[in-house]
Amino acid sequence: MYIKKTLLSCCLLGAFSSLAADNLTNSDPLTPYQWHLNNTGQNSFTTDTVAGEDLHLLNTDMQGIQGDGVTVTIIDSGIELSHPDLVNNVTAGSLNLLTGTATPTDNTGHGTAVAGIIAAQANNNIGGRGVAPQANIVGFNYLDAQSTSHWLQSHGMPLTGSANARVYNQSYSSKPALFTNVDAEHALSLQLKERVMQQVSLNSNNGLGALFVKSAGNAFYQYTTFIGDTQFQVFPYEQQQQFNNAGLPFHNANLSADNASFWNMLVSAYNANGKLASYSSVGANVFLTAPGGENAQSQAGIVTTDISGCNAGFNTIDSTTDTPLQNTGLDSHCDATAAMYGTSAAAANTSGAIALVMSANPQLDGRTIKHILASTARKLDANNTGVDINFTDNYGDATRYNAIPGWQQNAAGYNFHTFYGLGAIDVDAAVTMAQNTTSSLPALHISNWHSKNTPLSIPDANVNGVQDSLAITDNLTIEAVQLKLSIDHARMRDLAIELISPVGTRSVLLSPRTGLINAADTPVQNALLLSQHFYGESAAGQWKIRLIDTDNGTSQTLLYSEQTGLLSMNDTNNSVDGTLLSWSLRFYGH
Structure with a gap:
């Protein structure tokens, strides 16, 4: 029947x-x-x-x-x-x-x-x-x-x-x-x-x-x-x-x-x-x-x-x-x-x-x-494999870095892609679920900031980068994660910033080759980034941050205006390694 x-x-x-x-x-x-x-x-x-x-x-x-x-x-x-x-x-x-x-x-x-x-x-x-x-x-x-x-x-x-x-x-x-x-x-x-x-x-x-x-x-x-x-x-x-x-x-x-x-x-x-x-x-x-x-x-x-x-x-x-x-x-x-x-x-x-x-x-x-x-949400462009970039590392070797991952399923079963977030809106599926939902989510909880302030060197043009970890005890089902960090680096466009959850989900919060224009000798202070990649996962456990310098100075940022003409920024590699000064995590969830 x-x-x-x-x-x-x-x-x-x-x-x-x-x-x-x-x-x-x-x-x-x-x-x-x-x-x-x-x-x-x-x-x-x-x-x-x-x-x-x-x-x-x-x-x-x-x-x-x-x-x-x-x-x-x-x-x-x-x-x-x-x-x-x-x-x-x-x-x-x-x-x-x-x-x-x-x-x-x-x-x-x-x-x-x-x-x-x-x-x-x-x-x-x-x-x-x-x-x-x-x-x-x-x-x-x-x-x-x-x-x-x-x-x-x-x-x-x-x-x-x-x-x-x-x-x-x-x-x-x-x-x-x-x-x-x-x-x-x-x-x-x-x-x-x-x-x-x-x-x-x-x-x-x-x-x-x-x-x-x-x-x-x-x-x-x-x-x-x-x-x-x-x-x-x-x-x-x-x-x-x-x-x-x-x-x-x-x-x-x-x-x-x-x-x-x-x-x-x-x-x-x-x-x-x-x-x-x-x-x-x-x-x-x-x-x-x-x-x-x-x-x-x-x-x-x-x-x-x-x-x-x-x-x-x-x-x-x-x-x-x-x-x-x-x-x-x-x-x-x-x-x-x-x-x-x-x-x-x-x-x-x-x-x-x-x-x-x-x-x-x-x-x-x-x-x-x-x-x-x-x-x-539905998985759009399901065969999109993301973006890898090739660069010459500080040893002179050809190196590849997965800068934009393809579709990944996190530990809570949610699919995620940097291009599409959790997927394309499916109204019919959402309406059906709404019609069959009789109770709301539990009350929202916003954690305190969890911070780490030990400076760490970011090696130039090195795919392994630098990594640090932070133990989190908040027993929350994640709705979003915020990262706040301070960095001293002369060429911010070289950097990739990754956050890795306790179960191994890897989120690239800042992809490299981003069009940042550094102010001379001015560190980035208390920059705020957010990831939706961990939706539904647990906050509790050991979180890792990884910063990777992906360029030895071959890329540039160009600026143009009618008043100044064409200008070049970030056209020489950083002469010293960058430094991760501090980082903090905050969790939204229930």
């Missing part, structure tokens, strides 16, 4: 999938082109896509789960709240941080595009639809008014107004050229933000809390940063080639201190072929990956809302990337775009997915929803 029921269930599920596909793709004129919702291998205005590489939400949609009752706050460039595909999902709480009015005008189209990915209305015969087309949206134009007070207003403090949001979408990222000293006096605003996110994450919404979703960044190959008042393009130089970084991320997502916060759910981006998007920043702090698309001039972007009319936003009368969309005649008013892409889009897809899971079981708190997403 059990077998017959199982077979019947499978058959019904298949039938529902077919019906859901028809319902979803016929929802609105542009929905058939929204491969991130339902990838059938269709042509999405550019190249063909790979069937199945999407959010896996068809059965959820068939059940009528569309984000009802969940509010998503969009912290961005603003939102065109009157957009015909958004207006019916707008709820009270939006704020223009420049004027104090309730209309956070969007001057670029970015925030409007993000809002459409999350919650554009379905079945209204306009444009496409959102991941959670019945979710509520609130908007802030924080990117136009970046102050600490405006950050607090847009991120839920005090616990009134926008704090009724269950999801906070942050489709933006910083790209510092140096680590931040998180314990320095000038980092007080960072420490304040940590406390606020903790308060909102755990205590808002009558104790159900909220989730902060954040883009990992778009800096795999290069990034821009300010040094003083001058903006520089920063990029690698390897094997006498510009932009060659030996296949490694040039700007590791862990370089940004806010990306190393436990409270930010960091998201990388994949494209319509089910591979890491060409631009996506990555790191051990990536929690999940979601559709981000590619530049629509070469591969499929994300179809979403745009500023209304043909004179502003992405889709204008002069647009080249949206010409194929204009040629369809399906968007004669230029209210949509097919040119959105980036980890901004991946964060928006994640926020919409979270809204669906939350609406499937409104009684679950934010941490439990996060746990469900981790437990149901």
Whole structure:
């Protein structure tokens, strides 16, 4: 009897999938082109896509789960709240941080595009639809008014107004050229933000809390940063080639201190072929990956809302990337775009997915929803073997180092990859698990910092590096691990930083060849990094840190600005070995 029921269930599920596909793709004129919702291998205005590489939400949609009752706050460039595909999902709480009015005008189209990915209305015969087309949206134009007070207003403090949001979408990222000293006096605003996110994450919404979703960044190959008042393009130089970084991320997502916060759910981006998007920043702090698309001039972007009319936003009368969309005649008013892409889009897809899971079981708190997403994530690009780099060591021998491991399964059974975190979001699997979950995770426990302050020499160009250990007695099931360390090294870009758990799980928290620009004779103090690699493992036992110098001086970091021209940094090898000055671990878990 059990077998017959199982077979019947499978058959019904298949039938529902077919019906859901028809319902979803016929929802609105542009929905058939929204491969991130339902990838059938269709042509999405550019190249063909790979069937199945999407959010896996068809059965959820068939059940009528569309984000009802969940509010998503969009912290961005603003939102065109009157957009015909958004207006019916707008709820009270939006704020223009420049004027104090309730209309956070969007001057670029970015925030409007993000809002459409999350919650554009379905079945209204306009444009496409959102991941959670019945979710509520609130908007802030924080990117136009970046102050600490405006950050607090847009991120839920005090616990009134926008704090009724269950999801906070942050489709933006910083790209510092140096680590931040998180314990320095000038980092007080960072420490304040940590406390606020903790308060909102755990205590808002009558104790159900909220989730902060954040883009990992778009800096795999290069990034821009300010040094003083001058903006520089920063990029690698390897094997006498510009932009060659030996296949490694040039700007590791862990370089940004806010990306190393436990409270930010960091998201990388994949494209319509089910591979890491060409631009996506990555790191051990990536929690999940979601559709981000590619530049629509070469591969499929994300179809979403745009500023209304043909004179502003992405889709204008002069647009080249949206010409194929204009040629369809399906968007004669230029209210949509097919040119959105980036980890901004991946964060928006994640926020919409979270809204669906939350609406499937409104009684679950934010941490439990996060746990469900981790437990149901699928292994994307399963054959990706990571990245090895070759270098000549200090003995003159050719040496290889596994700088980005391939997919690894940790001791708790969770798969992890530096490119994709714990995997790609699978909405249907997450919704099913949420519907069958009757209790939340145990209360969160945050350990004290466990520290080691014995200086250790880091041998130059040596694959064995230097290793130290720390005994941990905290009896916790890990939700994340933070590492704080101080290092004196003249060429930080040479270094790989690994953390190894008591059961042998190896996490590369900082991959080598990262585009750090060292300040002369200034050690890195209290740099913060985070790893999601140990999710579900036990904290108790002997932890090891390993630092490996992987270069004898053949790689460089280049900077360019119109004012200065091309400059070279880190172009000679360090004359003395570096030093690990101190390191500390902190555990989040239950």
